[in-house]
Amino acid sequence: DRTTELLPINRNPEDTASGQHATEMKAAEIFFAEPLQVADDRCVQALLDAGDLQVGSNNWVTSPRLSSSGHAMVVGDPHLDPRMLPGIMYAVGYVLPDARAVGANVPGIPGFTIGRTEHIATAVTNNYGDAQDLYIETIDPQNSQNYLEAGKSIPFLVERQTLKIKDKSAADGFRQEDFEVRLTSRGPVVSDVLGIKTDKLLSLRWAAAQNMQPQMGLTNLLTAKTVAEVDDALRTVTSIVLNFVFADTSGNIAWRATGVLPNRSFGGTAPVPIPSNNSWQDNWRGWIPFEEMPHQLNPQRGWLGTANHYTIESNYPHYYSDFASPSYRYRRLQQRMDEHLDVDHQATVDDHWSIQRDTKNLMAQSVTPQLVAALSADDRTARLADVLRAWDYHDDIDQSAPTVFQTVYSELAKATFSDELGEELAIKMLGNWYYWQERFESLVLDGTSHWFDDITTTEVTESMDQMIVRAGLSALERLMPMLGSDPAKWRWGDVHTLSFVNPLRRSGLGSGILGTGPLAAAGSGETLYRGWYAYDDPYHVISTAALRMVVDLGDNEKVTAVVAGGTVARTFHPHQ
Numbered sequence: 001d002r003t004t005e006l007l008p009i010n011r012n013p014e015d016t017a018s019g020q021h022a023t024e025m026k027a028a029e030i031f032f033a034e035p036l037q038v039a040d041d042r043c044v045q046a047l048l049d050a051g052d053l054q055v056g057s058n059n060w061v062t063s064p065r066l067s068s069s070g071h072a073m074v075v076g077d078p079h080l081d082p083r084m085l086p087g088i089m090y091a092v093g094y095v096l097p098d099a100r101a102v103g104a105n106v107p108g109i110p111g112f113t114i115g116r117t118e119h120i121a122t123a124v125t126n127n128y129g130d131a132q133d134l135y136i137e138t139i140d141p142q143n144s145q146n147y148l149e150a151g152k153s154i155p156f157l158v159e160r161q162t163l164k165i166k167d168k169s170a171a172d173g174f175r176q177e178d179f180e181v182r183l184t185s186r187g188p189v190v191s192d193v194l195g196i197k198t199d200k201l202l203s204l205r206w207a208a209a210q211n212m213q214p215q216m217g218l219t220n221l222l223t224a225k226t227v228a229e230v231d232d233a234l235r236t237v238t239s240i241v242l243n244f245v246f247a248d249t250s251g252n253i254a255w256r257a258t259g260v261l262p263n264r265s266f267g268g269t270a271p272v273p274i275p276s277n278n279s280w281q282d283n284w285r286g287w288i289p290f291e292e293m294p295h296q297l298n299p300q301r302g303w304l305g306t307a308n309h310y311t312i313e314s315n316y317p318h319y320y321s322d323f324a325s326p327s328y329r330y331r332r333l334q335q336r337m338d339e340h341l342d343v344d345h346q347a348t349v350d351d352h353w354s355i356q357r358d359t360k361n362l363m364a365q366s367v368t369p370q371l372v373a374a375l376s377a378d379d380r381t382a383r384l385a386d387v388l389r390a391w392d393y394h395d396d397i398d399q400s401a402p403t404v405f406q407t408v409y410s411e412l413a414k415a416t417f418s419d420e421l422g423e424e425l426a427i428k429m430l431g432n433w434y435y436w437q438e439r440f441e442s443l444v445l446d447g448t449s450h451w452f453d454d455i456t457t458t459e460v461t462e463s464m465d466q467m468i469v470r471a472g473l474s475a476l477e478r479l480m481p482m483l484g485s486d487p488a489k490w491r492w493g494d495v496h497t498l499s500f501v502n503p504l505r506r507s508g509l510g511s512g513i514l515g516t517g518p519l520a521a522a523g524s525g526e527t528l529y530r531g532w533y534a535y536d537d538p539y540h541v542i543s544t545a546a547l548r549m550v551v552d553l554g555d556n557e558k559v560t561a562v563v564a565g566g567t568v569a570r571t572f573h574p575h576q
Contacts, residue, residue, distance in 0.1 A: 076123025
């Protein structure tokens, strides 16, 4: 099946034995009584159009041996949507009888995810551990109030809920909507609200819902004094799947993946069908033990880090996830850390800030030679090749090559897939950058994939080079009206921008006074200095570092950090 050729590739750069791990559908074959018809349902379309959760992050920790102060350093920059003022991250400080702490968190969550005490420091990224499964349930044809499982007809548990929805026409400004939620033994039936037109149902099972704790566990970090105590405190962080890197003043460094994940016998990558006969055996056999969650302590090389990449090694005994960020940011972090190791240089706080602001794009470095070769062979696109040929692969605001590359690259991806998938479905797939980027890179480097052929032109079989030229022409058509006829003057900072908006006036007259922008933004979705935008709304940054922080545990007086958008909700305040 050609669709399997589009499944994501997840590379763990640390696992030399695995090479690359391609996602496989591990669930049993799924048979529907009729197809799940969702394309014409407005609820499903609205959900799909909302896009993916734009979260990422970088974090790393260095041992005293690699640090100029002789103490461990912890670095983190969570990538979120910071555009709404004030910023999404809130600076917090705690002065307790037995502890002092400073850091940042999302408002409303006690404790901190990124910060330090007198004894330890932490930083986090999303690790994309798979804590959920969808199940295909069958309604009992003899009793629609029941579902079938293992030869039994089981009643749905029904919960009645009420929503208050803002409505200016209502007397009190809100209208009330009552609805029912049906639950199976695995979880709520989510297809009821999606309008899926089939006699099958989809239920959702979530590990966090089955392991709910009185608190999120982050406050336990406030009193931890050693790496061992931090690691023990993270046992109670069951509801969120994060990569914590942390260190203590004794020089220990560590990494730990948090959250509770199911120990599956099968499933995880596709909805699991529940048979109506006696053959069903639960695919969740308990939980992955805390001791077997990904972790590392005091590595010989002297540093640890994550960038939402695939951290699982080929010999890991459990299914963990088949979704992760492409490895470009982490591999660039490896390069920067290796530079320090090669020259036996001990990193300063400023060095770590430099790494956070690094704009080199390893994905572009990989595929640009193929683009240059094809574009230079056609007089109509040769000037694009000239710009790319001189590029150092840094996505800096004063360079024109990032504008050329990102536009040709996105046009090539759309041209490659839209003929087979249809433009609407192709754009939805391309909107999930993590899903397809490393797979597409492998197709470009190979250069012979049948996906490059435009199946709408039956009289000819297009090559990749022909499609690259077509993408170059599309890029010229898109950008010349905006930026002029000379690609060498297509400055990245003129198109790749970030704007901050005030909730009092998000657009229109006065929005620029209450907010700020557009501001030229360096980086891209593939760089450590993150500037991620939606595929169908190019160049307008929606995800970047909501906070940047560097902690030197040798300096007990301060933490160096910057919060995008500030931490004050008062308009015109100097700290907004």
